[in-house]
Amino acid sequence: MKEKKQTIWEKDDEQKLNDFCEDYRIFLSGHKTERENVAGMEEELKKAGAKSLEEAAAEGRALKPGEVVYTDMMKKSLLIFRIGQKPMTEGLRLLGAHIDSPRLDLKQHPLYEDTDLALLDTHYYGGIKKYQWTALPMALHGVIAKKDGSVVNVCIGEDENDPVFGVSDLLIHLAGKQMTKNAAEVVEGENLNVLVGSRPLASADEDEKNAVKANILKLLKEKYDMEEDDFVSAEIEVVPAGQARDYGLDRSMIMGYGQDDKVCAYPSFRAIMDEKNPEYTSVCLLTDKEEIGSVGATGTHSRFYENTLAEVMNLQGCYSELALRRLLTKTRVLSSDVSAGFDPDYPDVMDKNNCAYLGRGPVFNKYTGSRGKSGSNDANAEYIAFLRKLMEENNIIYQTSELGKVDAGGGGTIAYILANLGMEVIDFGVAVLNMHAPWEITSKADIYEAYNAYRAFLK
DSSP, X not given: OOOOOOOHHHHSOHHHHHHHHHHHHHHHHHOOSXXXXXXXXXXXXXXXXXXXXXXXXXXXXXXXXXXXXXXXXXXXXXXXXXXOXXXXXXXXXXXXXXXXXXXXXXXXXXXXXXXXXXXXEEEEESSOOGGGGSSSOEEEEEEEEOTTSOEEEEEESOSTTSOOBEEXXXXXXXXTTGGGSOTTTSSOGXXXXXXXEOOOOTTOOTTOTTHHHHHHHHHHHHHHOOOGGGGGGEEEEEEEOSOOEEESTTOOEEEETTXXXXXXXXXXXXXXXXXXXXXXXXXXXXXXXXXXXXOSXXXXXXXHHHHHHHHHHHHTTOXXXXXXXXXXXXXXXXXXXXXXXXOTTOGGGSOGGGSBOTTSOOEEESOOEETTTBTOOOOOHHHHHHHHHHHHHTTOXXXXXXXXXXXXXXXXOSXXXXXXXXXEEEEEEOEEBSTTSSSEEEEHHHHHHHHXXXXXXXX
16 A cells, blocks of 8 residues: 655644744735835844844954844845855855745836826736736835935735725626637736826816815825826836735635745745854845846846855955855755646646646756756756755755746746856746736745755755
8 A cells, every 4th residue: 555645734833833824814914015015024134133245244253153234136136145154265155036026016107097087008018918907906116216315114005004006997798709719918017007096186177177286195105205207206106905815715825926936935034033054155035026037236137146255255354256156056045936836726737747736845947948948057967966965865855847838838947047146046936826916825834844944855
């Protein structure tokens, strides 16, 4: 008789699993944007006694094993180092994830009035099914940077006493023509306009054409001392309003916005915080802009990681350009990014022998990409063998996967960008249902086991 495989639920301490996932659920609910993630994690770092890279440099001494330093890039990407027992020149262990997620961004001149309704014009960010983002309660998150140098934080729609916003949809009774369109065209990008008001300014003249818009501007002035022109230097994101929730009668899953890729970023962050005495120097790289190609100063294509690594090496007295290049080739990386979970309602896009299943542990994706592995990293066999041994020695339950059937589609992560620097890299993260939808679903078992796996990797 074939022996039944042990599940994560049976193997792990259920109370610790549930406690960790509750911490994650709370963090996910309160940190929906990349800026909020960086700010929240930096607050935790400070509480734990970590120093900013600038503070550490000012002390003018080498960092001791176990010490933590961190820095951010434009408050949207975060890089954390925990010094290991061995010299840095012997190599690093890096966890890399991204903290941006698909959403709607306000345009630079977003506010307008049409037929006694005030709306905000948006430009969607990342790959989305546009029709999924209508008829839902939405919140506004972001910052307003003013000409005097001050920056005001914005968060409207999350408190139970806040109003919410949304993109309207056509009623089914008049949607005959709409229903004949293919899914990509049911809702056009230019129609993802957010309804924010309908009450005219009380003091407006009867002939005032934009009295509702004027009232919205009055409210923004009162709350944020904001002028209409300040939208030009604002970064305001429209995201689903509300808390992440336990999902399922058995509470075995979590439903929440932005789990791609915060479901890997948060366990990666916790792993470097909790694994306090690593053999090799540990690194946690949390980046922005992955959903649009990892571009710009805060994306993985920037020199943020290399520049910061040079600064830390300089603190340790081992920096040279040649030493930096050699260190990169001695670095092992887990690209902590999500994979597509098998959905029994849509089995045709998956190869059942080579796909990820919820509840069966974190997922190794040897390669992602599309068609003939285009745009993928494709990890080497020797590195995978090393990781297999590491997982088994630490009793980690894991699985392997491809991102759907060949020619069914595809996707990418930051893995190939880090691999371009000569590091050994593989994707390793949590399987997700509803990926890139406003509300994504993950298994608590997978979240906790990913945390255990990341700790084992850093150890």
